[in-house]
Amino acid sequence: MLPGVKVGVKVQEFRVPGARLRYRQWGHSGPPVVLIHGLSGSWRWWRRNVGALSRAHRVYVLDLSGYGHTLAWRQRSLGVRADAALIVRWLEAQEMTHVTLIGHSMGGHIALHAAALAPERVDALVLACASGLLREHPVRAALHLPRAAVTGRISFLPVVLADAGRAGLPNLWRSASRLLRDSVQELLPGIRARTLVIWGARDALVPAALGRQLASAIPGAQYVELPRAGHVVMVDEPAPFNRAVLDFLAAEQPT
Template identity: 40%
Template sequence: MPLPSLPGLIRAVPGRHVRWRDLELRTHQADIGAYRIHWAETGTGEDAVALLHGLSGSSRWWARNIRGLSARYRVLVPDVVGFGRSRLAAAPLPDVPALAAVLGEWLRLAAGGAAHVVGHSMGGQLSIHMAARFGGCIKRLVLVDAAGLPRPLTPRHVTRFAYEMAPPWQWGDPTFLPVMLGDALAAGPWNVMRALRHILRDDVRPLLPDIPHPTLLLWGERDAIIPLAHGEEMRRMIPGSRLLVLRGAYHNPMVDAPQAFNEAVLAFLAGEEVGE
């Protein structure tokens, strides 16, 4: 299937100050079953790496990483179904396993074969399902502050969670807040709540021992939304996985510490030992 594209180059802009509009990217869209997925692409490497964003986000969340990664890889950055430009029409928002199946089909189409996958938060949860259930489409796996482990949902725990995540500083770099807010407003509160319900109802623990791929867990040291303890538990359950903690970073370490993040991902994808 031919992919419509707009040729372009990435301008040389220092990593921490890159904005989405500073990037010139080839853009594509494809229908996967009942869903239409939009994605951006750049780079000409032989291997592809897909970047999956988190809840209420969009492909724009990777603006500070695309230039660094595309120096060696063909980078594919989708808007996950229900978010960004991949808005829902008549079809309902699929649950986590169903959405992972849609993304697995998308990845085979967009990459033309197996690719590396980097998933953040909800995107990490989806990546776990893809790796355990559709492993043939993945080479190496990077889970960034990944969701998927259950947590108590009693009123006391929910209240504490809301208290911890509400302050703006818990989300890291304040210059990124307008992007986060804009994407959340574009997705709409009902869509975000439906996705959150799917996330909280899903438990990836039975899948973790079945992940056969080399796996790196990257975690923000100060993440109060998905705490480091979740990363440590995933490391114990995923065979041969390693964990790297990015000091001073919050829930979005690819935004808070883009240079360290890019260096770690590139080293891991090249086969080097990263983390512990």
């Protein structure tokens, strides 16, 4: 059950040839906020955040192609650039503007590409332990997973494993290899969206030093580091994460 929000929210789909985007919506008023999960993730990774965010915003929680549901492994994961293009097409179909994209890990990487593709639609970004500057071979990156498991919230590990199983190894490998070959470095100086970069100080997969580097390269970006959080920062420290995001979003509202 999602604390503070109604259960049984309808799953909707946006389809294009060869791909589909599944999403759920909480809240019916306020500026739109879109939550994008990371590698092996799903909408479930945001369950500690949706309630707080949906009090003043329309919150859309995505399941990317190849992720998030029982038969996800039968779909093909797309890679960060194709995922970004699909999200932009969905925003266009929904006629959605003044959007905040909140992306975790691979989702933050995707959010940066989407913001660069559609600056007229994306007003703000929240990048949580985003992978855009990480440069490692997928096998070497996987060696950090045991440490990442013990530096995060242990009770969340069954969700991680279940969602990885739903996606399947081919989708995970495809996504990981594509994101690790793709750098957002050249995009960063041209990002026009207001940006909050938020990181876990104990992140064993994408070190906090990369978070500080990311924030310094985006004009005007804010940086917040949560000392007790690991890689899944919004799960490890949901209250301070939600507070930081809501303070950031409130600052962009008209007074």
